[in-house]
Amino acid sequence: MIIDLVNLKFSYAEQPSSCVIDIPSWSLSAGEHTLIHGSSGSGKSTLLNILNGLLSVDSGHVKVLDQRIDEMTNRQRDTFRANNIGYVFQQFNLIPYLDAIDNIQLANYFSKAVSQSSLSKEIKTLLQSLNIPEKDWKKPVRTLSIGQQQRIAIARALINKPTLIIADEPTSSLDQENSDAFMKLLMALVNKHEITLLFVSHDVSLSHYFSRIELLSDINHAGNLHAN
Amino acid sequence: MLIKLALKSLHDRKDSIVLSIIAMTVSVFVLLGVEHIRHQTKESFANTVSGVDIIVGARTSSLNLLLYSVFKIGSASNNISWQSFEKVASNPQVKWAVPISLGDSHKGFRVLGTIPAYFQHFSYGKKHKLLFKQGQAFSNVFDVVLGYQVAAKLGYQLDDKLVLAHGIGKNSFSLHAEKPFTVVGVLAPTGTPVDHTLHVSLQGIEAIHYTGKNNPYSHQIDASKMHNHHKEADLTTQVASHLTPKSITAFMLALNSKMSTFKVQRDINNDKQEPLLAILPGIALSELWQIMGVLESTLFLVSILVFISASLGVSAMLLASIKQRTREIQLLRVIGAPPLFLFLLIQLEALFIAMISCALGTAILLASLSLTQDYLASYFSLQISMNIFTPNTLMLIITMLVTSALVAVIPSINGYIKSKKHSLSDR
Numbered sequence: 016m017i018i019d020l021v022n023l024k025f026s027y028a029e030q031p032s033s034c035v036i037d038i039p040s041w042s043l044s045a046g047e048h049t050l051i052h053g054s055s056g057s058g059k060s061t062l063l064n065i066l067n068g069l070l071s072v073d074s075g076h077v078k079v080l081d082q083r084i085d086e087m088t089n090r091q092r093d094t095f096r097a098n099n100i101g102y103v104f105q106q107f108n109l110i111p112y113l114d115a116i117d118n119i120q121l122a123n124y125f126s127k128a129v130s131q132s133s134l135s136k137e138i139k140t141l142l143q144s145l146n147i148p149e150k151d152w153k154k155p156v157r158t159l160s161i162g163q164q165q166r167i168a169i170a171r172a173l174i175n176k177p178t179l180i181i182a183d184e185p186t187s188s189l190d191q192e193n194s195d196a197f198m199k200l201l202m203a204l205v206n207k208h209e210i211t212l213l214f215v216s217h218d219v220s221l222s223h224y225f226s227r228i229e230l231l232s233d234i235n236h237a238g239n240l241h242a243n
Numbered sequence: 244m245l246i247k248l249a250l251k252s253l254h255d256r257k258d259s260i261v262l263s264i265i266a267m268t269v270s271v272f273v274l275l276g277v278e279h280i281r282h283q284t285k286e287s288f289a290n291t292v293s294g295v296d297i298i299v300g301a302r303t304s305s306l307n308l309l310l311y312s313v314f315k316i317g318s319a320s321n322n323i324s325w326q327s328f329e330k331v332a333s334n335p336q337v338k339w340a341v342p343i344s345l346g347d348s349h350k351g352f353r354v355l356g357t358i359p360a361y362f363q364h365f366s367y368g369k370k371h372k373l374l375f376k377q378g379q380a381f382s383n384v385f386d387v388v389l390g391y392q393v394a395a396k397l398g399y400q401l402d403d404k405l406v407l408a409h410g411i412g413k414n415s416f417s418l419h420a421e422k423p424f425t426v427v428g429v430l431a432p433t434g435t436p437v438d439h440t441l442h443v444s445l446q447g448i449e450a451i452h453y454t455g456k457n458n459p460y461s462h463q464i465d466a467s468k469m470h471n472h473h474k475e476a477d478l479t480t481q482v483a484s485h486l487t488p489k490s491i492t493a494f495m496l497a498l499n500s501k502m503s504t505f506k507v508q509r510d511i512n513n514d515k516q517e518p519l520l521a522i523l524p525g526i527a528l529s530e531l532w533q534i535m536g537v538l539e540s541t542l543f544l545v546s547i548l549v550f551i552s553a554s555l556g557v558s559a560m561l562l563a564s565i566k567q568r569t570r571e572i573q574l575l576r577v578i579g580a581p582p583l584f585l586f587l588l589i590q591l592e593a594l595f596i597a598m599i600s601c602a603l604g605t606a607i608l609l610a611s612l613s614l615t616q617d618y619l620a621s622y623f624s625l626q627i628s629m630n631i632f633t634p635n636t637l638m639l640i641i642t643m644l645v646t647s648a649l650v651a652v653i654p655s656i657n658g659y660i661k662s663k664k665h666s667l668s669d670r
Contacts, residue, residue, distance in 0.1 A: 069576060089663075090581055097579020104577075107570045110248070112255035117247065124244040125579030155255075171578070 016081060017179050017211040018043040018066065023075035024237075025065060035061050037237035038075075045178075048205065048212040050222060053231030059215050062235065063183055066213070067100055068092035080178055097126035101172030101210070103201075105184040108168035111157035115142060115167045118156060119174050126175040141170040145200060162193040169201055173208065180205060182214045186221065198224050245584065249591040252571075256564060263557045264600050270553035271604025271643060272611075274546040275631065278639055279608070281539045283627045288532060291435045292524050294366040296504055299323070299331065299511055300493035302518040306534075309527040312343060312493045315353040315436045319345060322490035327517045331496065334510075336503045339364050342494040344448045347407050352393045354407055354441045356448030356491075362388070364497065367435045377401055378428030384446045388428040392438040399426050407443070407451060422450065445488050496521075550643060554650040557596050561589055561654035565661060572662045586659040593651030597644050605631070605640070 018041070025036035035058050043049055053059045064070040065077060068084045069092075077085040080099055084092055109118045119138050123129055129137050142152060145166040156164055165185055172180055182201070186194040202224055205212045214225065222228050253260050292313045300308040301321035310316040325342075332340035341364055344356035355361075359380040362373050378401050381388055389399055399405065404423035424443060432438055498504055504523065511521035565572070572585055612629055619627050 067577060093576075093579050093581045096577070102577050104574075107574060110252075110571060110574065112251050113248070117251070121244060121248065121575075122578045125584075 016042050016078065017045050017047070018213070019076070019078035021076040023065070023072055023077060025061060025070065025072050034237040036065065036235055038235055041234050043211060043213060045211055046209060047227055048202070048225050049214065049227040049229060050225040051213065051215045051229050051231050051234070052217065052219065053215065054217055057231045058235050058237060059231060060183070062231070063181055063215065066181060067096050067102065094126070097122070098175060099178050101175070101177035101180040103165070103168045103172050103180065103182040103185040106188050109156045109164060109171065112155050114153045114155055115147060115170070116152050118167060119171050122171045123174050129174065129176070137174065138170070141173060142167070144204070145170050161188055162197070165189060165197055166200065169204065173204060176208070177210060179211045179213065182212065184216050186216065187218065245587060245591060249588055249595060252588075253592055253595055259560055259564070260596065263560050263596055264603070266556050267553040267596060267600035268603040268607065270546070270550040271600050272607050274550050274643070275604060275608050275636055275639065277542050277546045278636060279631050280627060281543065282633070282635065285532060287434060288535070289528055290368040291528070292367060293370055294364065294497060295495045295524050296498045296501065297496040297508055297511070297521050298493060298524055299496065299519055299521045302520050305520065305522040305527045306531055308493065308520055308522055309524065309531060311345060312495075313436065313524065315345070315440060319492045322492055323519060324490050324517055325488050327514065327519060328491055328494050331494070331511060334507065336498050336500065336507050338497045338499045340494055340496050341365065342445060342491040344445055344488065345492040347409055347448065347451065349405055349407050349441050350397060352390070352439055352441055354443060356443050356445045358445060361442065365437070365495070367433050367437065371433070373433065373437065374431040376429045376431040378426070381427055381442065381444050381447075384444060384450055385422060385424045386427040386444065386447070387424040388430065388442040389426055390438040390440045391430055391432040393441055394429040401426055401429070407441075409451065445491065449488050551646070551650070554647045557593055557647065558650050558654050561593060561651060562657055565589070565654060565658050569661070572658065576662050580662075582659045582663045585662040586655045589655040589658045590648060590651055593654070594644065594648055597647035601640050601643060
């Protein structure tokens, strides 16, 4: 199992009485490409933060890659996240004043998954496979187009050879054409590297890329209670 | 990577960073400048006189005696008799004794009446003797030796004639105009009040002061002049022997043995015939510096406060930047940066600002010192050395860097806490 959640409960410290996440049981097995569909405010970001270890749960088990991340120390979680989880956001995926190569190197800096000697070669290969023209590699990423930035974000997510990629609405700031190109590229890469993909989006039109589609409201009972 | 990130992030926010750097550079400049000039002035002060063991004058405060005899500031309360000078000078303990007579001026510069031995014995700094840039010591009554700045500012050359005035007011002695002094020597620059002094013989001073109608000397001079119009110099030399001064302002002593300093001082102070004051220049200088010390400490304190406020300014700027960089911090956290990384990042940014400011402040200080060095030397007789890299200033620079790092702990901890708390929830 890549992700295994049991009796997960979470509420923010500011509002301890209102439970944001309440997942009795949910899991994701290796190689699965799953689309979680949920509207904003349904606890989407909270769930993702629990999975990447930035938030600690109140009760329940959080197993990611068969490791209990709810039992890890903060430092262990930071390293675990850097080593095993690739992340792609809707926007602000990259440090805007660094160039593409530096951004990817920075992600590698926290994990050391790839040895320094092969790193620059590794980065080159990735950028080439993501169709980033070589002249743009040394430009601050803020000067590049959003489409290019999102592709560099994929490279950043892939550099540490993660087992799991979490994508949080990565296409919602792209137009239809770029969005399709992005999805094709992402799916091709996760297939090639046999990476499990957890994709969160409110865009139902992306459904055809995924083998498994879930509604967040089905998984997270807290949202239902709250809505009712 | 951390260093690269810090540098690039600073570069990215250069508008606000540049202002912070300017503010800090100014404060570094002020702090280092005050510290440097403080030390240089102190040294300059202590270097004003050396090789003189005792200065003797009329009863006054030791500071006053030091100020008028060495620094040519203020005036003597009273003169002392020539007999007292001769009595002390004949003491076997005394190696040499040089009388000085003050009270006259030339265009605002003080005139010092003394004997030619003054030029051999008076020394400044680390036992530097007075050197002649041009000419030599005076030998005739109406010869004058100029301090370096006197000659430079008033544009006198050798053999120029000049007229002395009594006091620092306007010239009221008609004979002075008729009996001009001839420039026979110009001293090399010393960076001490000597540069601003005109040196004449005691006889020259006497000649000015005994010019009343009933004064026998004045007749002698006039008489000799009438006989030998063309050999004035020789005649004044003859006359000089008659011009033994009745009183002088002060005199300087060097002793054969330093061990006897206090005894000789006590003997002079206890003189029954005339109330005299003997001071040790080193002790009087340090007393003087203690008074100046209050001022310099205040200046130093103010410049420290300026620096601290600049450091706080940088911290405030960094603190504000953390708010703008929330997303950057979140991103760094998601790709695996521990909160300590964020703490160090902000510390490093503050340190880089401080380092750049220190480098700039030092460079500007060096530049302005080299530009104002001549000005300070000529107008204030302050010899400021260009070497600002003393262990002292290096310590000061290190202290400044540490201080700015300490002050930057405030935004750094803020960044640390923020990165720890912040997740993606408020995206």
